[in-house]
Amino acid sequence: MGAGPAGLVLAHLLHLKGIDSVVLESQSREYLEHRVRAGVLEQGTADLLDAIGVGDRLRREGLVHEGIELQFEGERHRIDFPSLTGGRRITVYGQQEVVKDLIAARLETERPLLFEVTDVAVGGFESDSPTIRFGHEGEKIELRCDFIAGCDGSHGVCRESIPEGALTVFEREYPFAWLGILAAAPPSNDELIYAYHERGFALHSMRSPTVTRLYLQVRPDEDLDEWPDERIWDELERRLGLEGWTLNNGEITEKGVTGMRSFVVEPMQCGRMFLAGDSAHIVPPTGAKGLNLAVADVRVLAEGLAAWFENGDGSALERYSADVLRRVWRAEHFSWFMTSMLHRLEDGDAFDVKLQLAQLSYVCSSERAAASLAENYVGLEHV
Ligand code: FAD
């Protein structure tokens, strides 16, 4: 269920192992290929996409970055990834481009991928043959499955269909959100800049040599109508600006407000239905982990399903939830850590500010602290 990064990567991994699947998606192909979301791929994510044959455009158009900059008290400090992590890097490549490449690869396999399905209902996952009922092009269809992979994101039906009491929810809301824009302007810096500022956090990112992606910390209930383009540029300039450096402006082509939340359900399984990606866990975007975690989940799930189909061995599937939750909680912690260190807390006092600045200067002056941030950012190989 779901043709986001989790569902599409899983379907492709299964295809490569000769296992059939049907991918069901409630949105249109057009919508999925233009939905602006994450942009940072860990080394392991980019390597996996390459290994499964969907990395050609990513290797051509993706921007390989060897570090990020942390800005506070009017100075920038660079965290160098290769020297701190044994040569690892990240690739900046938009999620909708990853999704485009995966949809094209799926269609090429001629295995089913149905867009704009309606009235989806899942059931029977505690039996040997769970079912999915849905509508497609005016027809009502019932699929009898061996397994259901709930890759239908944070508002999907799979998690919601699990009986109350079977899952434990862990969550935290943050008292702020991000106002994000895409602008037709060349990036103003070669690398991402995470800026801590008394007016709130700001992030300089990018999508290509001609497109900049920028974010501002705002209130969770922020009204976009109060943010005409000029106000956005002024605020970005205030928070990111340094003497001798200017922020390139350009036409704003996309604008949106994203809430910030940490959320995990345990276990990520109910009978023959397995949850993967955002359907089971959400991270605030500060650590750039959401998409990467979704891919890491289905990599493990595909191995478990392959062992089951190839030799009837269900032990890896039984361990699925416990195995992936170790990485999930590491990423939850890292995302919370980056979020807490970099955002102005509305009810924070001078003591909080001093703690944040102490943490920032530690991370930027101690090689060991920098290495810890760097290894989490590029993605841990073994968790
Ligand atoms: P999704 O990409 O959400 O895919 C789930 C799919 O299931 C969707 O296509 C949905 O349409 C489909 N679906 C839902 N319900 C049904 C149904 N009933 N039947 C069929 N299909 C269904 N992460 C970062 O790391 N950095 C960021 O900057 C960042 N920005 C984000 C901005 C926004 C607005 C959002 C919502 C998320 C952002 N994320 C970001 C998180 C990141 O995009 C997600 O972690 C990632 O998309 C997870 O992939 P997924 O496949 O699990 O879920």
Ligand code: PHB
């Ligand atoms: C992005 O480019 O959209 C992006 C980059 C880094 C983040 C979050 C989002 O931490």
